[in-house]
Amino acid sequence: MTRLSEATLGQIAPAIRRPAYDRAALKPGIVHLGLGAFARGHLAEYTEDALEKRFGAWGIVGASLQRPDQRDRLQPQDGLYTLQKLAPTGPELRVIGSVLDVLVAPENPAALVAQLAAAETRIVSLTVTEKGYCHDPATGRLRADHPDILHDLEQPDAPRSAIGLIVAALRARRLAGRGPFTALCCDNLPSNGHVLRGLVRDFAALQDDALAAWIEATGAFPATMVDRIVPATTEADIAEVARLTGLEDAAPVIGEPFRQWAIEDVFAEGRPAWDEVGAQMVTEVAPFEFMKLRMLNGTHSSLAYLGYLAGHETVAQASGDPVLARFLEGLWAEIIPTVPAPQGVALQDYAKALLVRFQNPAIRHRTWQIAMDGSQKLPQRLLGTIRDRLKAKAPIAHLALGVAAWMAYVSGIDEKGAAIDVRDPLAGEFQRRSEAAGRNAQALSESLLDIEAIFGPDLPREERFTKAVAAHLAALFDEGAKARAASLG
Known part of the structure; x- marks a missing residue:
């Protein structure tokens, strides 16, 4: 040709x-x-x-x-x-x-x-x-x-x-x-x-x-x-x-x-x-950027980890799964109160439009691709939202599950026991810590939370956050991604 x-x-x-x-x-x-x-x-x-x-x-x-x-x-x-x-x-x-x-x-x-x-x-x-x-x-x-x-x-x-x-x-x-x-x-x-x-x-x-x-x-x-x-x-x-x-x-x-x-x-x-x-x-990009970073990028990453663990190859497949679609709705419910609406934007409508985009069957956006470089993405996409919710004494169940799903993903083993090709600047560090902790969720979560470049010095001291992540991670290991997401209602 x-x-x-x-x-x-x-x-x-x-x-x-x-x-x-x-x-x-x-x-x-x-x-x-x-x-x-x-x-x-x-x-x-x-x-x-x-x-x-x-x-x-x-x-x-x-x-x-x-x-x-x-x-x-x-x-x-x-x-x-x-x-x-x-x-x-x-x-x-x-x-x-x-x-x-x-x-x-x-x-x-x-x-x-x-x-x-x-x-x-x-x-x-x-x-x-x-x-x-x-x-x-x-x-x-x-x-x-x-x-x-x-x-x-x-x-x-x-x-x-x-x-x-x-x-x-x-x-x-x-x-x-x-x-x-x-x-x-x-x-x-x-x-x-x-x-x-x-x-x-x-x-x-x-x-x-x-x-x-x-x-x-x-x-x-x-x-x-x-x-x-x-x-x-x-x-x-x-x-x-x-x-x-x-x-x-x-x-x-x-x-x-x-x-x-x-x-x-x-x-x-x-x-x-x-x-x-x-x-x-x-004159001011910050409101648009903030909205997108938390509402699109934060949910994209969480969905990528949970979707990959649940066996979904693409975002459309993962977001089309009724269990994970409900998880996204719960995740947006936790995120939206932390986001000032840019002029002319209704955040609930923006979330609905995002779900439609995610579910577009013509777009084969691989969950593995989005899951790359999580150590660089989590601080901006999820952890700032979690800090705001903790400060407000508001629920973080869905946000914490996104972090726990990342931990399960970087442990390098999927739900069927197959190796995950973890692409991340800290992949070697994740492998070392995962091998030391094995499938002990408490040990693994504590070890990964100790990486200050990702979680800072503050989040590992937030007991409400660390307990939620460890509990989610244990359930991910024991029950799988879909069962744990479904348990959130």
Whole structure:
């Protein structure tokens, strides 16, 4: 089959939407660190829409920070790829043209720093996942002892972390007499713009106080809230896209129709017309971010652990299980009182809409995928809510079950006795503690709660929380996930 590319785009099935602007005239203006499926299904589509609405030099140069896979898939296609949006009523396909090139940081970090520092680069956006920020999730501060940070301090001209790359480029821009670019975090971190500003400033201060002061005074770090379910692309997805388009595409993206993007409107050198194509440019992102982090991300993670343990491969299967759907309703009932409603949003309606999105049978979002990197996600997604509920002396039964399900998951053994492929920066530590505790729920919960980087110094001392988690974990080991969820009513 013929491969998708600029030369073959005219051969694509007539019903497929394609770029409606002169792509040959498109110049780069954005460098995106971490060009995974989410960025290509969210940022790149918003940018595609903005280019069609108001054309400008806002092409995207992607950067892979670890592997060349994305570059190797996209370069033969001239950066083109298909976005397939899966609604219950059927798919909608579109070729995205806003990505112009992909660089691979480990192959040539200097080339990436040069692109970041170039005068044409006005926005540097990031989706590097929580663990890519080399920070302590419990405090939001830079981990100066992180191996990547230590490497970048020793080799500032060949950085490998996102933070090191940004600082190296800002240093080069300052030396060249240029202003800073806008650093736009699109990851699920609380106050993500504020956190990124602090991490960049703190890393710069380890090298040069004057550089850190310049970044603090002139840098632009807008907060954002992003939302779209973009599951990992499978071989079956690739085959289906080829069948529907008539062209081979090695890098399609699969997503739900829903998308949302709230952005603090603070940019150093302009931005695409995202506000004209659905993005919400706001003065305060925090209420939207807070709502999404607790109500979507917190339930997503809890459902992923319980669903995986119960044998459900996808979110749609797990949320379609009546027992787990009732658990989600109980979980939202505990979360909603801790969430101030953003202007114009009814939280009960938002929860109902989330359940509909979760249950979309066309989206195969794997529970295993969402379960990854829980040590980085739990502090933001669940533990803050638990602290608020404890302070209010309010029930935490459903929230505590989410934490206990995480513990059962990272123990590495599922309900049938099979090994779980636990992907987490602390996977080795989890394995060591789990092997020492065995299936003793009390011992395992105490051992995992002792990891201060996740639970802080306070939660292990909250007896109401620790007892609830230990009891849930024992029941998960003895009865299984569905039985324990059902017991909550």
